[in-house]
Amino acid sequence: MKQGIKITLTLLIPLVIGLTSCLKDVKSPTDPGGSNNVVEFQNSSIPVSYTSIYYQYANSVLFPSTGLDTGGFNVNVNYAGAVFAAPQDITVTLAIDTAALSAFNASESSNYIVAPTDVFSFPSTITIPKGQNLGQIRVTITKAADFDFNAQYALPLTITTSSYGIVSTNFGTVMYTYVGRNKYDGLYSLDQLRTPSIRLKKTIINLHLQQAGAPPVSGLPRPSLFLMAPLIN
Numbered sequence: 498m499k500q501g502i503k504i505t506l507t508l509l510i511p512l513v514i515g516l517t518s519c520l521k522d523v524k525s526p527t528d529p530g531g532s533n534n535v536v537e538f539q540n541s542s543i544p545v546s547y548t549s550i551y552y553q554y555a556n557s558v559l560f561p562s563t564g565l566d567t568g569g570f571n572v573n574v575n576y577a578g579a580v581f582a583a584p585q586d587i588t589v590t591l592a593i594d595t596a597a598l599s600a601f602n603a604s605e606s607s608n609y610i611v612a613p614t615d616v617f618s619f620p621s622t623i624t625i626p627k628g629q630n631l632g633q634i635r636v637t638i639t640k641a642a643d644f645d646f647n648a649q650y651a652l653p654l655t656i657t658t659s660s661y662g663i664v665s666t667n668f669g670t671v672m673y674t675y676v677g678r679n680k681y682d683g684l685y686s687l688d689q690l691r692t693p694s695i696r697l698k699k700t701i702i703n704l705h706l707q708q709a710g711a712p713p714v715s716g717l718p719r720p721s722l723f724l725m726a727p728l729i730n
Contacts, residue, residue, distance in 0.1 A: 534662030536589055538654070538671045539575035539631060545674075550604045551597060551653075552668065556675040558638045566640035570675065572654065574623045576630045578662065587625040588660040589632065597670045598653035609651035609674055615641045617652060638675060650675050 538552070545553040558568035572591075576583045595611060602609055618637045625632035636652060655670040 534576070534578040535665045536587065536625070536656060536659040536662045537575055537577065537665035537668035538656070539573035541571045541573050541673075546605075549601065549672075551601050551670050551672050553601075553605075553672040553674055556673060558675050558677050560640050560677055567637055568640075568677070569635050569637045570673065572619065572623070572634050572636055572673065574625060574632045574656070576625050576662065582628045582630055583625050583661070584627065585661055586627050587632070587662065589623045589625065589656055590658040591619070591621055591623065591634075591654050592657045594653045594655040594670055597655060598651055598672065601651075601653070601672055607649070609649045609672070611652070612638075612648070612650045613641065613643045615639065616644050616650070619652075636673065638677070640677060644677060646677055 540552075540554070542554050542556070545555050554570075556570040558570065560566055560568050574589050576587055578584075593611065598609060598611065601607070616639055618639070620634045623632040623634050652673040652675070653670070654673065656664045658664075
């Protein structure tokens with residue numbers, strides 16, 4: 498019996514040693530020492546979904562009332578490597594990927610479209626400076642004559658080339674969706690009054706004015722008076 502136990506242990510010891518050796522070679526996904534020099538899109542906001550085929554970042558573009566019909570949002574590109582900072586300036590080239598948008602729409606049952614070319618503009622390259630790990634550009638959205646407030650616009654961007662490292666296969670293409678809103682979009686304090694001196698109810702509401710004119714207000718009880726004051730513009 499003792500001999501049988503000795504044989505079993507003798508056979509198991511090389512197996513355990515082999516497994517331990519293999520486990521030492523496996524790196525955590527968050528371990529910089531186990532990663533390649535990868536260039537990828539970085540979050541500019543919380544993604545709409547973590548399960549879609551491409552990450553989607555939803556943007557609400559504010560068109561101010563100062564005569565400037567432009568707004569925008571940021572696009573971030575990140576470097577991840579064996580060291581936390583880029584060893585040199587990294588130039589990343591971006592392009593619109595309409596095929597990816599079609600695949601995204603099919604997967605998500607959505608109807609996003611690329612806006613007319615006079616509605617959006619962005620630099621075609623991003624530089625991640627040496628010693629840093631993030632590069633950023635600004636996408637400009639213009640309220641042109643053919644801007645459609647009822648359309649579902651998307652800017653499908655893909656990284657086509659990088660002067661250093663490799664482009665991420667998982668985060669090399671993303672969807673930036675956006676809608677236009679006006680200066681009156683924001684949080685409001687809504688006072689429901691029976692008379693000017695008797696308050697019935699006070700409510701904080703969030704009005705999203707994502708169209709050219711103010712939307713109709715409906716569903717309010719009558720008879721009542723309403724006083725609405727902006728909290729955040």
